[in-house]
Amino acid sequence: xxxxxxxxxxxxxxxxxxxxxxxxxxxxxxxxxxxxxxxxxxxxxxxxxxxxxxxxxxxxxxxxxxxxxxxxxxxxxxxxxxxxxxxxxxxxxxxxxxxxxxxxxxxxxxxxxxxxxxxxxxxxxxxxxxxxxxxxxxxxxxxxxxxxxxxxxxxxxxxxxxxxxxxxxxxxxxxxxxxxxxxxxxxxxxxxxxxxxxxxxxxxxxxxxxxxxxxxxxxxxxxxxxxxxxxxxxxxxxxxxxxxxxxxxxxxxxxxxxxxxxxxxx
Amino acid sequence: xxxxxxxxxxxxxxxxxxxxxxxxxxxxxxxxxxxxxxxxxxxxxxxxxxxxxxxxxxxxxxxxxxxxxxxxxxxxxxxxxxxxxxxxxxxxxxxxxxxxxxxxxxxxxxxxxxxxxxxxxxxxxxxxxxxxxxxxxxxxxxxxxxxxxxxxxxxxxxxxxxxxxxxxxxxxxxxxxxxxxxxxxxxxxx
Numbered sequence: 001x002x003x004x005x006x007x008x009x010x011x012x013x014x015x016x017x018x019x020x021x022x023x024x025x026x027x028x029x030x031x032x033x034x035x036x037x038x039x040x041x042x043x044x045x046x047x048x049x050x051x052x053x054x055x056x057x058x059x060x061x062x063x064x065x066x067x068x069x070x071x072x073x074x075x076x077x078x079x080x081x082x083x084x085x086x087x088x089x090x091x092x093x094x095x096x097x098x099x100x101x102x103x104x105x106x107x108x109x110x111x112x113x114x115x116x117x118x119x120x121x122x123x124x125x126x127x128x129x130x131x132x133x134x135x136x137x138x139x140x141x142x143x144x145x146x147x148x149x150x151x152x153x154x155x156x157x158x159x160x161x162x163x164x165x166x167x168x169x170x171x172x173x174x175x176x177x178x179x180x181x182x183x184x185x186x187x188x189x190x191x192x193x194x195x196x197x198x199x200x201x202x203x204x205x206x207x208x209x210x211x212x213x214x215x216x217x218x219x220x221x222x223x224x225x226x227x228x229x230x231x232x233x234x235x236x237x238x239x240x241x242x243x244x245x246x247x248x249x250x251x252x253x254x255x256x257x258x259x260x261x262x263x264x265x266x
Numbered sequence: 267x268x269x270x271x272x273x274x275x276x277x278x279x280x281x282x283x284x285x286x287x288x289x290x291x292x293x294x295x296x297x298x299x300x301x302x303x304x305x306x307x308x309x310x311x312x313x314x315x316x317x318x319x320x321x322x323x324x325x326x327x328x329x330x331x332x333x334x335x336x337x338x339x340x341x342x343x344x345x346x347x348x349x350x351x352x353x354x355x356x357x358x359x360x361x362x363x364x365x366x367x368x369x370x371x372x373x374x375x376x377x378x379x380x381x382x383x384x385x386x387x388x389x390x391x392x393x394x395x396x397x398x399x400x401x402x403x404x405x406x407x408x409x410x411x412x413x414x415x416x417x418x419x420x421x422x423x424x425x426x427x428x429x430x431x432x433x434x435x436x437x438x439x440x441x442x443x444x445x446x447x448x449x450x451x452x453x454x455x456x
Contacts, residue, residue: 036362074358076366099362106363129364134401161365161395161426162433181426204426205369216374219367219426264426 012239017250024234026088031124031233032117033084034110035077037097040070042078044209048085052094052120056113063112068097072211079208079218080128080226087187087230090237094122099129107131107140114144118153123236126229127157127176128222133167141169149175154236154244156229158221159197172196175244177232177251179225182262189231189251192258198248199255200262201227281451282400288447289400294325294336294346301337305442309339312435316393316428317421318409320344323397323439324356325405333360333405347381356394356406363403365395365433369423372416387412391423395436399443407436 012020030051040050053068072078072095081093098106098113110129117125125148131137148155157171159180171178178197181204182190190200203224210216232247242250292300301309313321322344324333333351338344351357359366368374369391382389391411397404409432411421449456 036358073352074355074361076358076362076364099358106361129362131363132398132401158364160433161429162437183426205423210374212374214374216371217369217423219369219424219429220365222364222366264430 009241011246014250014253017235017239018254020235020238021231021250021254022234024088024237026091026230026233027237028240029088029091029124029233029236030094030120030122031084031088031091031126031229032094032096032114032120032122033077033080033126033128034096034098034113034117035080035126035128036074036099037068037072037077038070038081038093038095039072039075039078039209039211040095041213042082042209043213044082044215045078045085047089048081049090049092050095051092052096054095054113054116055097056109056116057100058109063108065112065116068095070095071097073097073099075210075216076128076222079210079216079223080126082209083206083223083226084126084230084233087227088233088237091230091233094120107137111140111144114148118144118148118151122153123240124154124156124229124232126226127155127170128225130158130160130168130171130221133169133172137169142173145170145173145175149244152243154232154247156225156232158225161221165195165197177228177248179221179228181219181221181224181264182258183264184262187227189228189255190258190262191252191255193252199228199251200224200258203227204264281448284451285400285444285447286402288451289402289404289443292325292399292404294334297323297325297336300443300446301439302442302446305439306339308435308438308442309337312431313339313409316409316424316431317411318393318424318428319412319421321407321409323405323407324349324360325397326351326360326403333357336405341385344381344385347384349381355392356408359394359396359406360403363396365393365429365436367391367393367424367426367429370420387414388416388418390420393424393429393432395429395432397436398440400440400447407432407439 182200
């Protein structure tokens with residue numbers, strides 16, 4: 001899954017990428033949802049190919065990767081998986097449960113979950129979470145974001161809901177596809193070239209799968225990020241060798257241009 | 267631009283540590299005194315701006331097992347309400363540190379009706395955003411839109427702009443409290 005030299009590859013044209021982004025199914029692509037777990041019994045996910053269900057748990061000062069048993073603590077990960085599954089129905093999705101209110105080591109759980117996903121060969125990591133842009137959070141998250149980049153793993157992360165210019169990790173790392181909410185009802189993705197969080201998609205009042213087999217109407221950047229994840233999965237299902245750096249270029253080329261009317265900032 | 271004063275900044279790590287200690291030891295009774303009139307004004311202004319019926323500040327208890335309502339506007343009857351930190355949207359926001367907005371809450375089979383029953387109301391829409399003091403996660407600020415009973419028409423609901431406004435509210439509240447704590451710790455009168 002490492003970057004390949006250009007001479008090995010027949011690069012697709014932008015029209016071919018656009019076609020893949022619209023018509024790809026996600027087949028053959030593995031997406032890790034780093035979140036609160038995925039409820040594999042939810043009716044909306046019955047055709048989902050759940051390749052892993054892992055729970056990262058803090059036990060006696062150690063972090064263990066245990067069997068997640070298709071369980072979601074809160075519903076958030078199930079919602080994220082639902083959005084991805086709708087847009088890239090043939091992608092394999094793996095659940096890496098790292099969100100646990102009682103853990104005192106959230107950053108370490110996240111880092112362990114991400115590394116587990118990278119080691120299991122996932123090509124895309126969906127991170128619908130963010131840690132505040134404080135210095136103490138930079139290095140732990142930068143380490144795994146860099147490892148993902150080096151190994152050719154695509155990382156998609158939700159930006160701050162307050163303001164996409166407010167630093168949050170991992171969305172503010174340049175190697176990560178940071179995603180903001182676009183005030184739109186369309187399924188388009190939007191590109192804003194002069195921002196670290198360059199992409200946006202709809203994330204307002206989205207009906208998503210939640211716990212107990214039900215649905216909820218949710219708003220947040222958490223639900224915009226999976227739209228970029230599924231778009232990447234569609235492209236990778238047709239062109240599996242596209243590296244994160246090339247993917248950024250392709251996505252920015254096929255996205256619609258951002259305009260101020262899409263902003264939810266006050 | 268004002269440059270850091272080396273005679274003061276050499277103590278920055280110590281001051282930061284004391285500030286964090288103070289932040290983690292704030293108890294619910296002290297909270298209203300800490301936010302003061304400016305904090306109350308900011309809370310009420312945000313509530314009006316997003317057309318919320320109620321806004322509440324939840325603080326985690328010492329072992330982070332429960333979230334406790336330490337302040338609520340306009341009805342103070344909700345103050346003291348406790349909820350497990352592993353249940354519901356408020357808990358999710360505390361665990362994930364990611365703000366969320368949920369409309370049509372009644373669609374959510376997992377939504378706890380305990381608070382609604384106690385208050386004699388029906389929650390239709392809810393925003394919850396993490397709340398930090400001195401850079402440390404201490405709880406959640408939530409806003410709700412209500413209706414009198416399940417048969418009544420739904421209110422307008424919250425938008426991404428409302429979520430954005432609540433997230434800013436949390437930041438402003440943190441800065442007000444940090445300022446109050448810092449001036450106390452340094453025995454400053456400014």
